[in-house]
Each structure stands twice: as structure tokens, then as C-alpha cells.
Amino acid sequence: MSDLDDPRVLFAAERTMLAWNRTSVVLITFGFMVERANILMTVLAPEQSDPVGSAMTFWLGIAFILLGAFSAAYSSRQYLVVLRTLTPSEFPSGYRVTWGLMVNVVVAVLGMALAMVLAFGR
Template sequence: MSDLQDPRVLFAAERTLLAWNRTSLGLIAFGFVVERAGLLMQVLQPEQGALVTLSPAFILGLLFILFGGVCAMVSAWQFSRVLNTLNDNEIPPGYRPRWGMLANVIVAILGLSLAAVLLHLHQ
């Protein structure tokens, strides 16, 4: 339980959550670019014959995407733990702090879904 009685504690935690959201989105986007760049390199090198099913770029890109999704989920979980420590004086009346957490959960679900779709398409 926090004893600061200051709503700035909530807003600082929310800024941290949203920074993690941006980090997660960046990791997912970078992973997608790495995965697609590996596919492009395979297409541009016709002398290698058939496409390799699991290229190093595909695996690395997929790992970045999965890491971004996990970061989004863990940051939402950490934020919920912080919210549970705040008292009523630290949350402004009518303010709904769980919306930022919902955004992170959605980013996590979409990132993990993207990884699943890419894995399915690569088989």
C-alpha cells in the first residue's frame, strides 16, 4: 500500500507502462522486418534452389516478435500490481487507469497472433 497520497505516482506508473508498450511495438515491428528481409534475401538468391523452411532470419524475426509480445504482457501484469498498491487518494475521481493496461494486453495478443500466423505460413 502506498502512503504518498499523490496522483503523480499513478501517472508515473502509467508513463512507464506506455513506454513498455512502445518498446513492445518496436520489437514486434523489428522482428517482422527481419523476418521479411530474410524472405526477400532467399527470393533474390535463385542459385540456392529451394527455399529453406526455417532460415536464421525467420527464426530471429520470430523471436523478436515473441519477445515483444511477452514484454507487453509482462508490463501489463506489472502495472496491475502497481495499481493494487495505490489507495483511493492516488487515483483521480472518474479516471480509469486500466485502459493503458488493456492496450498492452491487446498488443501482446496481436503480437503473439502475428508470430503464429507467420509460423503457419512458413510451413
């Protein structure tokens, strides 16, 4: 339990969660780019197409997407743990702490959905 009675503790926790949210979005984006890189390589140089490399880039991209979704979900959990340690005086009146959390959870769900569509929608 925090004894600081300072709303900056809440804002620091929120900034940390949103930094993890940006990291999650970058990982998901990078995973999508890796997963789709083989399509570009096949178009540019079809004679050098490698089925093993194609499968590897596909699964590596899916792994990055899942890592991004996991980091969004886990950082949301960590943020909730920190929120439970704060006292009511550390929450500014009228300030809603759920918006950043909801965005983070939506990123996690959409990242998982993207991974499932790419993996099983072939």
C-alpha cells in the first residue's frame, strides 16, 4: 500500500502501462511485417522462393504478434496490481483510470485475433 498520497504515483504507473502498450503495438506490427515479408520476396524473386524459409518467416511473424498481444495483456494485469495498492487520495477527483487499461486490453484481444486469422485463415 502506498503512503505517498501523491497522484504522480498513479500517473507514473499509467505512463509505464502506456509505454508497454506502444511496445505491444510495435511488436504486433513487426510480426505482421515479418509474416508478410515472404509474400513480397516471392513476388520480387519467385525463382528464389524457399518453402522452408516461407514457413519460418510465417511462424516467426506469428510469434512476434503473440508476444505483442501477451505484453499488452500482462502490462494491463500489472497496472491493475499497482492500482490496488494506491489509496483514494492518490486518485484525482473525476479522473478515470480505465481508459488506458481498456485500450491496452483491446490491443491484446486484437493482436490475438490477428494471430488467429493469419494462422488459421489460410
